[in-house]
Amino acid sequence: MEVDSDANSRFADGTRNFVAWFQTLPGATFRSDLIAVEDLRGRNAGRGIIAKQDIPADTVLFTIPRTAIICTATSALKDKIPGIFDLDNDDAGKSDSGDGGDGEATSSSQDSWTLLILAMIYEHQQGDASPWKPYLDVLPAAFDTPMFWSPAELSQLQASALVAKVGKAEADRMIQAKIVSVVRAHNDVFFPPGSAHLDDAQLLQLAHRMGSTIMAYAFDLEKDEADDGGEGEEDEGWVEDREGKTMLGMVPMADILNADASFNAHINHGGDALTATALRPIRAGEEVLNYYGPLANGELLRRYGYVTPAHARYDVVELPWALVESELRDRVGGRMGKEGWEEVRQLAEKDEEFEESFVLERSSEDPDSTGELGSDAVFTGLPDELGEQFKTFLKAMKKVGNVELAVQALSDKDTRKDLYLRTVLRALHAREQQYATSLEEDERLAGASQPSGRERMALWVRRGEKQVLREAQAWVQQAINELQAQASTRTREDDGPAAKRRRM
Numbered sequence: 134m135e136v137d138s139d140a141n142s143r144f145a146d147g148t149r150n151f152v153a154w155f156q157t158l159p160g161a162t163f164r165s166d167l168i169a170v171e172d173l174r175g176r177n178a179g180r181g182i183i184a185k186q187d188i189p190a191d192t193v194l195f196t197i198p199r200t201a202i203i204c205t206a207t208s209a210l211k212d213k214i215p216g217i218f219d220l221d222n223d224d225a226g227k228s229d230s231g232d233g234g235d236g237e238a239t240s241s242s243q244d245s246w247t248l249l250i251l252a253m254i255y256e257h258q259q260g261d262a263s264p265w266k267p268y269l270d271v272l273p274a275a276f277d278t279p280m281f282w283s284p285a286e287l288s289q290l291q292a293s294a295l296v297a298k299v300g301k302a303e304a305d306r307m308i309q310a311k312i313v314s315v316v317r318a319h320n321d322v323f324f325p326p327g328s329a330h331l332d333d334a335q336l337l338q339l340a341h342r343m344g345s346t347i348m349a350y351a352f353d354l355e356k357d358e359a360d361d362g363g364e365g366e367e368d369e370g371w372v373e374d375r376e377g378k379t380m381l382g383m384v385p386m387a388d389i390l391n392a393d394a395s396f397n398a399h400i401n402h403g404g405d406a407l408t409a410t411a412l413r414p415i416r417a418g419e420e421v422l423n424y425y426g427p428l429a430n431g432e433l434l435r436r437y438g439y440v441t442p443a444h445a446r447y448d449v450v451e452l453p454w455a456l457v458e459s460e461l462r463d464r465v466g467g468r469m470g471k472e473g474w475e476e477v478r479q480l481a482e483k484d485e486e487f488e489e490s491f492v493l494e495r496s497s498e499d500p501d502s503t504g505e506l507g508s509d510a511v512f513t514g515l516p517d518e519l520g521e522q523f524k525t526f527l528k529a530m531k532k533v534g535n536v537e538l539a540v541q542a543l544s545d546k547d548t549r550k551d552l553y554l555r556t557v558l559r560a561l562h563a564r565e566q567q568y569a570t571s572l573e574e575d576e577r578l579a580g581a582s583q584p585s586g587r588e589r590m591a592l593w594v595r596r597g598e599k600q601v602l603r604e605a606q607a608w609v610q611q612a613i614n615e616l617q618a619q620a621s622t623r624t625r626e627d628d629g630p631a632a633k634r635r636r637m
């Protein structure tokens with residue numbers, strides 16, 4: 134009990150110190166008469182910003198001077214080890230790290246993502262000496278992104294393609310090559326006197342924490358939105374000048390805003406400062422919400438560690454080509470044999486556009502300029518690329534030859550379309566079977582046991598994917614029915630005059 138109240142008061146102190154620190158920043162503004170940073174842990178949303186009174190549209194809620202952003206241009210790390218910040222130098226990192234032992238420039242060369250991880254580790258290690266200390270204190274130390282889930286928790290995602298995207302091993306490799314190597318080569322910079330030394334396992338953990346923080350909190354720093362004509366002018370070092378990419382930065386206060394698919398605030402990127410503005414009237418007690426984009430709940434979970442009902446409209450499901458191919462083979466590839474089929478696959482794979490899997494999604498209108506969503510998202514068709522790949526495959530089958538009559542007859546467009554739709558329908562059904570529970574069981578689980586935390590989020594992701602699969606199947610079935618109806622109308626029309634002729 135006491136532990137809880139201690140934790141609560143630490144949380145409240147963290148918020149107070151952060152807001153007070155923010156207000157002292159030169160050039161910062163914060164409408165404390167209109168908004169407050171509040172404890173939203175009761176609804177699993179950490180801290181967030183709530184309207185204290187009714188706020189009219191277009192009100193500026195707070196302003197963040199660019200000098201307050203943590204990025205490679207502002208962190209003192211760039212003066213301590215300038216070599217690694219030279220992104221145009223392909224040997225960056227390797228040459229500066231001084232070890233250069235493996236002679237492999239690309240494995241240790243940096244990008245804006247890895248440099249920000251290094252800058253965040255540096256600032257963290259500075260402790261009280263970091264100008265961002267009160268801000269760093271309110272950033273999370275633990276995450277709900279699947280990167281940190283146990284195998285048992287991950288298994289709740291069942292057949293979701295998200296499981297393959299977690300990428301823990303890949304992240305470990307990147308951290309070893311680009312973060313640990315640099316920190317170890319500059320222990321004096323990263324471990325100032327008085328700071329605790331970290332062993333490799335602790336450093337790996339800290340790098341993961343900073344990587345996850347950046348993933349969920351950092352902003353792509355755009356150029357001034359009003360400055361449209363300035364293309365080509367790479368000024369002030371705010372814009373990473375390679376390939377027109379923007380610079381990543383941690384933006385205090387802007388990242389205290391939570392976000393949803395329906396939102397009411399926007400961060401404008403100005404020349405000297407970023408401003409948070411109300412997009413529409415916000416009522417007292419309402420949460421001020423930003424927008425992360427039209428993300429499926431699976432992607433929201435992967436990047437940010439949460440899901441919301443409003444993001445379900447953007448849910449997607451992946452249909453592996455292997456399932457379509459296997460159904461096609463069952464239908465028409467019977468006489469081709471293993472080798473013939475292998476030949477077909479090799480031919481088809483020569484196509485540059487060949488895809489291993491296809492994303493099925495609904496059509497959805499963008500939110501309007503005030504952040505509100507309009508009509509429901511609807512499944513309106515299979516991806517064109519899937520149809521193209523199916524055609525490529527049929528052509529390859531004809532070339533290889535020795536196929537059943539069904540394929541020989543494929544010169545007829547409707548027969549081909551019918552074969553396509555029926556094959557995909559069966560593949561969609563097979564895809565649904567890959568999940569350990571049915572959509573109906575998931576609905577029941579969501580209603581009856583009302584799971585919480587990671588279990589709830591996994592349930593939402595897999596249920597959302599199954600819903601898209603069901604809608605896709607209904608759409609394909611409808612397309613088959615329409616094709617059949619057209620065919621029987623044509624048959625009747627063909628029969629009509631012929632019958633008359635016979636009578637004559």
Ligand SMILES: C[S@@+](CC[C@H](N)C(=O)[O-])C[C@H]1O[C@@H](n2cnc3c(N)ncnc32)[C@H](O)[C@@H]1O
Nearest residue numbers: 177178179180349350388389390391392437439
């Ligand atoms: C940019 S931060 C927002 C501030 C954050 N709530 C905090 O306490 O630091 C993004 C993180 O906030 C949480 N978050 C954002 N929007 C949310 C929402 N609508 N519901 C629940 N959590 C949300 C997620 O954990 C996400 O990774």
